[in-house]
Amino acid sequence: MSKVTITVNGREMSGEAEGRTLLVSFLREALGLTGTHVGCDTSQCGACVVHVDGKAVKSCTMLAMEAEGAEVTTVEGMADADGSLGVIQQAFQDHHGLQCGFCTPGMVMSTAALLKDNPTPSEAEIRAYLDGNICRCTGYHNIVRAVMAASGQDVSGLGVVAAE
Amino acid sequence: MPKDGGIGASPKRREDIRFLTGEGVYTDDIQLQGQCFAYFVRSTVAHGTIGTIDTAATEAMPGVLAVFTGEDFKDVGGNPAGWLINSRDGTPMREPKRPVLAHGKVRHVGDAYAAVIAETYAQAKDAAEQLAADSEIEDLPAIVDMAAAVANADNRVHDEIPDNLCFDWGWVEDNRAAVDEAIKNAPHVTTLELVNNRLVPNAMEPRASIGEYFPGTGDYKLTTTSQNPHLHRLLISAFVMGIPENKLTVVAPDVGGGFGSKIYHYGEEALVLAAAKKLKRPVRWTAERSESFLTDAHGRDHVTKIELACEEDGTFIAFRTETLANVGAYLSNFATATPTFLHGTLMAGPYKVPNVYVNLKTVFTNTAPVDAYRGAGRPEATYSLERVIDKMCRELELDPFEVRRKNFITPDMFPYTTPVGLVYDTGDYNATLDKAMEMADVDGFEDRRAESAARGKLRGMGLSTWIEACGIAPSNLVGVLGSRVGLYDAATVRVNATGNISVMTGAHSHGQGHETVFPQIVAEKLGIDPASVEIVHGDTSKIPFGMGSYGSRSLAVAGSAMNNAVDKIIAKGKKIAAHMLEASEDDITFEDGNFAVAGTDKSLSFGEVAFSAYVPHNYPLETLEPGLEETSFYDPGNFTYPAGAYLCEVEVCPETGKVDVVAFYCADDFGNVMNPLIVEGQVHGGVGQGIGQALCEQTTYDADGQLLSASYMDYAMPRADDVPFYQVDYSCNTPCTHNPLGVKGCGEAGAIGSPPAVINAVVDALNSGGFTHITHIDMPVTPSRVWTAMQAQ
Amino acid sequence: MYNFDFVRPSTLAEAVIALAGDEAQPLAGGQTLLPSMKQRLNMPGTLVSLTGIADLKGVSGEAGASVTIGAATTHAQVAAEAGAFYPALADLAARIGDPAVRNRGTIGGSLANNDPSACYPAAVLASGATITTNKREIAADDFFDGMFATVLEEGEIITSVTFPIPQAAAYAKFLQPASRFALTGAFVARFEGGVRVAITGASEGGVFRWSDAESVLSNSFSGDALAGKLPAAEGMISDLHGSAAYRAHLCGVMTRRAVAAAG
Known part of the structure; x- marks a missing residue:
């Protein structure tokens, strides 16, 4: 030791x-x-x-x-100094980018690394960057939306057909 | 009524805070004073006779505290199958004992036959390696292929089972002659042989268990990765170890996904309890991913021949299937129900087909046990049906949309009794098909196909109109069908003196968001702030009882129990309010969180009534008890029947055979929707798994029973760049008629409906590209398989 | 994994001494070595980390002539810095593994391991690069010695790799669906004296030069010229991800794609 x-x-x-x-x-x-x-x-x-x-x-x-x-x-x-969720964490909560939560720490950390290099990544760039992070719950849909939202992009039209 | 957080709203999930900040507590996160570590010695051969296990050298190794072998558990009970299935000839299924640790024989690669407990994980692993070297395992020929297993009666997984058959089941046996006759006389019969590929569930959190024993009281505690802690307690107490239920607490803390694989009781859980008692110290075990691949119950693994008989215009006359279903080396807890009553009963689909017969043989092999995995039997039924319908449409040159419409059960026909034993209560299959076609812009498909062609890609569209039976399950019905348990659920609603509420529920949340959704329902009904409602789950010492979360049952069954318990709270509250307001109980109304005397301005808030219940001054104690806590056990009157229409568009690269899913549209009927955001997430996840099954997930054993796809290096999990954004709609809902919330269940839909949509689209793409000899490709349609199929022209 | 002693020298000389010890093994980025040690397939007595040696890191070069990559330079750094000299090499590095792997994995580690489905060996062989060790310089054509084997001797450490810059080059790879390694990858480099093509992922013998394609492309550097040309399927890897015939077919497709990308 x-x-x-x-x-x-x-x-x-x-x-x-x-x-x-x-x-x-x-x-x-x-x-x-x-x-x-x-x-x-x-x-x-x-x-x-x-x-x-x-x-x-x-x-x-x-x-x-x-x-x-x-x-x-x-x-x-990754939380803000006052203990509230940081921008990436908040985007994951806002857009239901996690379910069981087990892969989530890695997703958050990979997202942070991505956004540092590429502040407004495209959908394709996000999907490619997250190649090394496996999620079994979300089908990735809301993870990708959360990353886009965390980078300030409008995700309102992406894949959601609202119910009445 | 709470507008922001009540029924139908999408509040942010409260459980996310701890998961996003690293404060979740999963089993492996728990560190206990005095803990020691278990490591299992697992068979490296698929089939072998266990000879001498010499533990001497192992016991002398640094840090080793105890060594267990199968002999230590030889005389304790076995882990049972939850359903008794009878064969067509009336004989009961063959049910070999599933031991805590293998003794006599090892029956699959990964089968644990010994365990070492040591001070550290590394010491336990080092010692287990020594014990493996000191164990004599005499290799026997492996039984891997199902057809060969049935054909060769001499080579047996279990010596007492001569033909490796668990049972030979007919459903419904009385239909058999009529179905045979209908097929013989039909104008057209389409036949398809297919494989529903074996999958490894791959919850991202590997299984883990911590056993504790408290010598002062004789109590045990098992902390484990479970979807249903009470079921674990029941199995361990009643069948495996004989620990009284009231001396065993099972806790399932945060659990990182289940998808079926964490329903079941596994030997590791019993071992850590036995070791904890022996050593009087906490004993822990966490699976390495390679152990998960070898030992988690796998899913699917059917080989099926399906025949569809129809008129020349596509009107269905009969369906007949013959299936070999793999149960692996031992019967996992739901293994006999999954290919039978969760599969054969769905073989009519959403169609008014008069004749259906299902024959299914379940086969023991030297492979990991196979059991329910997301969808569990219903994906297999849907895949067989929707693929054979697609093939028939191609053979007869009929429009696949119109053929479905021609055969749909229509809303005027409910309740509808199918020829395979279910009574559908409600649905509107044309509505979801219309919606899916609108979302997918079916009319614009040829333009998109031309655009793909300009880029050198073959584009195809595939349809699947699916139905399932979930909200598992009515105990009366499943009891008749062989279930050895009831499938009700329970909830206790405890209103505390200060007016906030704890709801103890038997449903377990391991990704489903119960901690957010359930308070929405309670708050809506009581007219209070959802923030004042907390959900307690996953601990047998805190919750009344419950069968757990699987089979898309949490909301429909446990949610209904919770609903009914809240109704009892309101009824009790009215009694209290009547006493306090000096009015007749019949005159008390409850609206928007206030108890009032009808026709007067006299009223009390919910909080005032709750407080009074715990400060019962002047109560007429003969007729009114203090306290405000109610429990309800809810047993559903029927299954629920979600249904929907899925459309998939793929592009196939003709050079490499690579398939890309470029668009996926889901129009689902889940009945009433409590939280749209969570419903969408459930559909996304299910579709993602379905696309994984269709495109890339492949569990391969070689002829010796070695698992070739035993890690993420060879088992292809879908990644972010394998899937598109999914378009999801759930507006065409027809509420369930028999549960109080009108809900059906959404957890498995995506995994049930999506695989045939993908494969139908791939076949369509290839046919459009001139590969008209391709009528079917088995899943997963890997690039190599597609390319190979193209070469066969 | 089994336990071992860990040392992290800061100079090459110290590393060489440490590696002379019994059962000592170098550790570069560890992205292949550590997983294989977890499976107990590898059991060094001493692990000598090379990541603390500043001299082994960095990208330098001369435009149009050559670029030299320190052996302990990560894939991410090559992706970021080699593009100015050799865009195809930077592009290859940018697509190895995933981002986290690229932040640890190194070119020296990749070459010394010579995984049959690794990307770098294709670039090194197709470019005719020179591998420099603490003992000698080795031409790429002499370096690889079959699957997971090279001509490196015990205690010999790769210090850098020097790539001559071709007139045009590109790498095309087809991913193994599970591991995301190359099921088959083709690196094409056109020099004044001719075209070199190296294939990774496909052969049981590890990375190899596809000489038939080289002669065709040296005459006519276009994908069409390769139409119908395939290497022999015999000797190709056959596994659950693809047959030997499929891999041979992919050699053709990936080489054509690389030629098209090289322009």
Whole structure:
């Protein structure tokens, strides 16, 4: 066991890790930040996406020791300073972009990374960017709408035929 | 009446706050003092005899606390099938015992035959690897192909079952002769052989369980990924471990999707309880995704021959099906109901066909158990029907829209008794078809096809008009059909002294948004703010009872129980108000949250009445009890029958065979809609899964019973760029006639109606491109399969 | 995964020493190695991370002549920075895996692993790139040695890869529906001296040059010239995602698409 120190959501935190401890296990078990989830063991599902030094990574495919000294942002750090939902989180709630909530942390973190690089992505760009995030509940429809809405785009006409 | 948050409104989901901020609490998020870890030793062969398991070296490894093998559970009860099905000859189904851990034989890759408990997860896994190395498993020939399993009586999944058949079922057996005769004499018969592909449910949260034992009281607690904690408690108590129900609490906290796979009781849950008792410490287990692939109950897996007999004008005369349905190595809890009463009973579709006969043989194989997965039997029925109708239309050059209209049961015919045992209460199938055609701009299709052609793509349109039976289920009816449980549900509405409300419901929310929708209904009925209503679910120690969430039943059954409990609250409130206002109970009215004496200005608010119930000064205690809490058990009078019309447009790349779903239109009848936003989300999700089944999801076992598609590297989950925006409408509703909310259920619709629409569109596209030899391609229509079919010309 | 010792040197020299240890193995981005270690298919005694070595990162080049990519440069960085020198290479990097994988995965790791369905080997082979290690320079034509195999020796570390810039080039790939790796990918590069075509994803032997297509395209750089031409299906991968014949067919389709995209 060795001590690993990272700055998570602006706060320096330390814990013990083995060589084989994955960043996601370190966050969940050593630091108690269970918002980041594990949905697969082949680096495909994206439930574990966090930002390391500003870049989205799959925390199940990075060793905790590789993050020594890094700035890490998790879904727990995405709310506004006053504790209210951040823009992306609010868009996901407004547009029903989540159901069971399990993939949601990864979706939020991937969306944040996308919008940083591409502030107004097209539908196709969003769908392509979310290639590494699997959702089983939503059929992606409202996730894509939420991302568009979070980037300030009008989504009112997209796919909804209102009932009387 | 609450305008913003009542029935028919779309308030933001309250559960989203915790999920969006990382504050959800799923089973694996719970850390307990003194916890230790279980890891299961799983068979790497599909079929084998278990020889010596030498635990000595394992027990000596670092951190190891206990080792269990199948021998430890040999004498405890087995995990049962929930439905008894009789074969055509009247004999009961063969029902092999499903043990906690395999003993004697292992019967599928992933079958757990031992477990190791250790201080850390890594130690448990290391030790399990040692135990696997010290276990003698003698390989037996694998039984994988269903036809071969039935044909070879010598090679048996269960030694006591000679032909690997669970049962040979006829539905309705009395129809058989008439159907045979009708088909023999029909002017036209279309025959189609098809495979309904095996699917892995793939809820994004893997299964997980934590067992606890409290030596001071002898109580147990199981925290687990369940869609129905009471069902888990019942199975563990009554059948598997014999723990008294009142000594076992089952908690299903936040659960990350289920889709059927978390209905069932699995051996891992019993093991962590047994280990917790032995060690007097919490014992936890969380599946790795590869374990999920190998051990979660899979779905579908039917091989079917369907015949459709009709007049030359497309009027249906008879349907006949012969199906082999895979149940895998053991009977999962609903495995015998899914291919029978959730499948055979739907084989008339929304059509007034006079003759229907379904024959179905369920087969044991050395594969993972197969059970209900979103739709459960109804997608299989719908797919067979809607595909064979499409093929018939092509053979007779008939318009697929008109053929459906010609055969639809019409609104004047309800209640309508089908030849396969259901009584449809209401519906308007032409209305949803009209709506779907309008949404999809069917008249403009040829222009869109030309535009696709200009880009080198073949465009096709596919139709599916589907019906299902959900709101599961009337206990009287299912009891006659073999169910060993009742399928009512329960709710307790507790009005607290300060006027806010806790609703304890047997429905479990694992994505469906109950915490938002149910308060809308309570608030609407009581004329109060929905924010003052909280939903309590997922904990057997807090809720009265409940059969859980599956079969699109939560709103129709548990919601009806809640509705009726609220009615009882209002009735009790009137008694209290009558006492307080010194009036006759008959003169008390309740409107907009106020109890009033009719014809006077005397009234009390709901809150005043609630407070009085808990401060019962001057109560006539002989006739009026204090307190304001009511429970209702609701047992539905019938299934509910949602129906709809789905239209799909695809583009096929003739160079690569790749299919893109470019548009998808849903016109559904769900009866009354409580929360449009959530209904839309349910349809989206179901359609997404249906498109996944149609295009890419493929569960493949090789001849040795090895699962080739055992991870996301080989099992293709639909991704965001595999699907389009869906167009969803639910305005053509005909309210359910027999439940108090007039609701039907929307959770499975998308997965039921969509696969045939996709495949019909693919066949249409290929035929339009000159590939007229293609009458059918089995799902999933992967690029490779489509290209291969094109080459066969 | 099994446990191991983890070291993260900051210089190449330290890394070389660390890798000389018993059962030591280099760790680049880890996007393939870590999943295989989770499955316990790989069990290093010491894992030597290369991500802390600044010298191994970066993109530099000379317009129209060559571009050199440090071995520990992520796909995302190549996608962002190599376009000025070699647009087809940047485009390929931008489509490897998914965004999170591209932020960790590196060109050196991809080449050393030589997954038969990886993208980079196609670019390296079609471009005739040079792989530089701590010991030597290796021509692309000599580097790949069959599925998951290269000529790298124990302890040998890729330090950079240098691509000559072709007159025109493009990569076309057809995705395996589940993993999103290349079911078949074709990289076409037209140089003054001729056209090179490398195919990934298709062959049991890993990435290979499709010499028949190269001769045809060297005479006439158009998709039409390839009409009817396919590599032999024999030796192609056949699995649940596609038969050998299908992969051979895709070699033709993807090569034509790459030619069209290269212009």
